[in-house]
Amino acid sequence: MPDPGSAPSGRIPTARELRRWRRYLADERAESAVYRDLAARRSGEEREILLGLADAEERHAAYWLRLLGDDVGAPVRADIRSRFLGVLARRFGSVFVLALAQRAEARSPYASDADATEAMVADEQIHEEVIRALATRGRNRLSGTFRAAVFGANDGLVSNLALVLGIAGSGVSNEFILLTGLAGLLAGALSMGAGEYVSVRSQRELLEASRPDPAAADAVPLLDVDENELALVYRARGMSADEAQARADEVLRTHRTVDETRTDEHEEIGTGTRAAVSSFLFFGSGAIIPVLPFLFGMQGTAAILVAAILVGIALLATGFVVGVLSGGPPLRRALRQLAIGYGAAAATYLLGLLFGTNVS
Structure with missing residues (x-):
């Protein structure tokens, strides 16, 4: 390992290099704090794993500290992503934070930095896999309810926006649009809740029927x-x-059991009641958004534009959250959600204009 205060090659580091090393030092310390905050909210094996990651990040911080030597200077702030992750870890400690930490590990700059050791590069790659595995545990625990919530919210946003815009395009009165939107909200939420309950219950019953008899x-x-x-x-x-x-x-x-290697899929699909409640509530919360402008008395083109903008923001938000939790690119997922939602709404609005009658 390099002597303190000297670059790996033995030359005197430049001011730019010193700034980069100080930032690395700050980021490693911030990441270590994130893992310790997450560990404080867990117990058992997960706690030990997170504390092990914190120790590894502190080992990396010690490397940059030795490299800086007398040039360590005043403490600098970690980058905004690390600080934001720290805030979330201290307050929530959820799978959402683990998913963000996974993406942070994947963005490590060490692979392209000659000053970082090969061992540190390998460490960061392994850290990403460790966090991925921990996040997967959390994803499995909430997958059934989360699926129902995401589907419910998006169906509420898209279907009710399409319904409201389709009716608005036909030229009917504001009161008729509002009544249609509220009816669509209630009918859709009840339908989604009932459908999710039946779907999840049926899936659990199929799994139960497929399991070996313990006898x-x-x-x-x-x-x-x-x-x-x-x-x-x-x-x-x-x-x-x-x-x-x-x-x-x-x-x-x-004389071991016949099915000693099977896993419990029930945890992954959730319960019928939880899925139904999540779907009902999230469909309702999504479906109310396109109705809001009409609920507050807006009319015509202004109400349509405000409804579309509000739903667009909500679609971007849900797409971003799904992207983070699934480990995919959040911006791409957000834009995909937006394109699908606006595409459906635009189609029904054009149909409303095509077949519209002025019945107001």
Whole structure:
């Protein structure tokens, strides 16, 4: 490792290099604080993992501190992303923060910086995978409810904006538009809630029906070692004949359960009640937005434009959140949501203009 106060090559560092190293030092300290704040909100294995990441970031900070030596100067602020992540970690500690931390690790500049060691570059790549795994745990815990919430909010935004603009394009009165929008809100929220409940309940029942009977494990010690159908169980699950026989032999030797490797999908899809409530509430919260201008007395083109702008902002926000939580590019997801929503609304508005009648 380089001597304190000297560049890795032994030359005197430039002022620009010193500024960069100070920023790295500040960022590493900020990231370590983020992981410690997240660890304070967790327990058990997740807490230990996050504390291990914090120690690694402090090790990186110590490297930049040694490199700076007497030129460390006054403390500088971390970049705005690290500071924002720190605020979220101190107040929330949710999977959303982990998803942001994953993206922060993916943006590490060390790979293209000759002053960073190869070990530090590798560390940052591993840190991204560790955070990805922790975030995946959280995504699995909320995936059922989150899916219902996202679908509900977007359906409410898009379907009610399309409905309101389609009716507005036909030239009817403001009162009729408002009544239509509120009716669409209530009908859609009830339909979404009921549909999500039935969907999730049905999925859970299908999973339950597909699970092995726990009583089958009790039969394992009684099986004839030379003549038994245990291997057929594993072949039915997709194993080759050799793999199935090897697994069956192992089970017979150890008397372990027939299904010792299965995972619980129930946690990932959530419960019917939670999915229904989330879908109902989020559909309603999305569907009310395009109705607001008409609810407050706006009319005509002004009301249509305000409704479209409000829904556009909401679509961008939901798309951004989905992008962050899914690990994808948030801006691209946000723009995709906006394009889909506006496309549907524009189509129905044009149909309203085409078939419109002045019944006001």
